């Protein structure tokens with residue numbers, strides 16, 4: 001259940017989704033934040049009908065102190081964290097998501113039961129097909145082939161349904177324009193080409209990242225500047241970005257890491273604060289290869305920032321027959337450039353090669369796009385069930401979803417506590433693979449750890465958070481069609497394997 005309420009007179013609030021320690025209460029809501037004072041609780045009760053029911057109560061949580069006895073009769077608990085340092089400058093309305101969190105960590109008999117149903121599929125942390133296909137995709141592909149078989153029609157020249165797919169995708173994201181390409185890598189290259197990077201021009205990219213964006217910056221003659229990431233979300237750390245801004249910074253290039261939105265507005269504000277002397281504020285480009293269908297501040301990813309790139313590769317949230325990509329932007333000049341250079345620079349006399357998407361891919365893409373929200377719902381259902389089953393497993397840190405994000409759970413990114421970094425995390429992953437039969441992935445170690453030329457190119461730069469995360473993260477298999485029994489098995493296996501560490 002997820003409810004939205006407009007709450008007035010609140011400066012800021014963060015939904016923590018922590019599980020209550022009140023084990024006798026079920027289900028339980030957990031709400032952490034920084035309300036101004038106790039009047040906040042009253043305001044919530046007035047604003048949100050659900051909260052004023054007899055079952056609702058507020059607990060003042062300070063230093064993790066719970067007045068449990070007062071609430072033993074309640075079905076629902078709302079936990080309001082009140083902090084001393086809360087100030088009340090311009091009060092303004094905000095939206096609060098209340099998310100039900102029924103608990104609890106699996107009990108021993110549930111673990112035993114779950115482990116008796118070993119999945120028939122061998123799941124991996126990044127399943128080889130990220131979406132799912134039905135008769136609709138098959139029909140769309142076959143129809144497109146039939147229509148194109150006519151010698152006066154053919155398959156080429158970015159003909160319909162490619163523009164239809166672009167328009168539908170732009171509309172879905174809330175962007176003005178979209179350019180379909182053959183994969184996300186060329187989408188990034190096209191944007192780098194547009195920037196016309198000169199030697200010494202800098203682009204800040206996260207060090208916890210796939211190789212695509214840094215390689216493109218490097219390949220187009222720019223200087224890669226690694227930005228470190230936030231340990232709980234794996235997103236490019238705005239404070240580190242600000243430290244690394246220089247008069248040569250041309251672009252900030254975050255990744256919406258593992259399905260969760262990066263804080264784009266923070267990077268835009270930083271870019272505006274430190275404009276390039278010739279080109280003005282650094283462009284904020286974001287890599288949503290792993291986050292198609294995710295949300296940021298009430299919009300879909302693909303709206304905020306100057307340009308966003310997407311991947312429809314076989315493992316992604318939506319797929320176009322194995323490969324495919326898209327660029328979204330509100331900038332008509334970039335859109336014109338992208339449409340031209342994906343086909344040898346037609347119209348603008350610019351250098352280009354062929355990066356076109358095929359008509360059949362676009363036909364399938366239209367169907368996949370119409371199903372994307374249901375794929376994300378499926379991912380979220382699995383992730384939320386897992387959050388409950390794995391709540392409070394000692395030493396395990398679960399993925400977080402900041403209040404202004406709508407996680408698409410491309411990956412279910414867990415961490416082990418610091419004491420288990422390295423060997424114990426590796427031992428856990430090996431046990432899950434060898435004994436329990438499913439594979440987790442580390443997404444991602446520092447890019448330079450695996451690419452010599454990037455390590456040499458960025459010699460002397462260090463990213464302590466990313467380097468440490470590489471020893472603690474492990475991404476657990478998740479797929480929108482994963483059966484509930486497989487999800488339970490995976491959780492039971494993690495609890496069992498972790499209890500042995």
Ligand SMILES: Cc1ncc(COP(=O)(O)O)c(C=O)c1O
Pocket residue numbers: 183184185186209210212213255287289290310311312313323324325
């Ligand atoms: C973050 C990120 N960016 C870019 C890409 C490249 O996408 P594509 O395979 O469509 O070129 C990937 C692919 O896995 C990725 O994970």
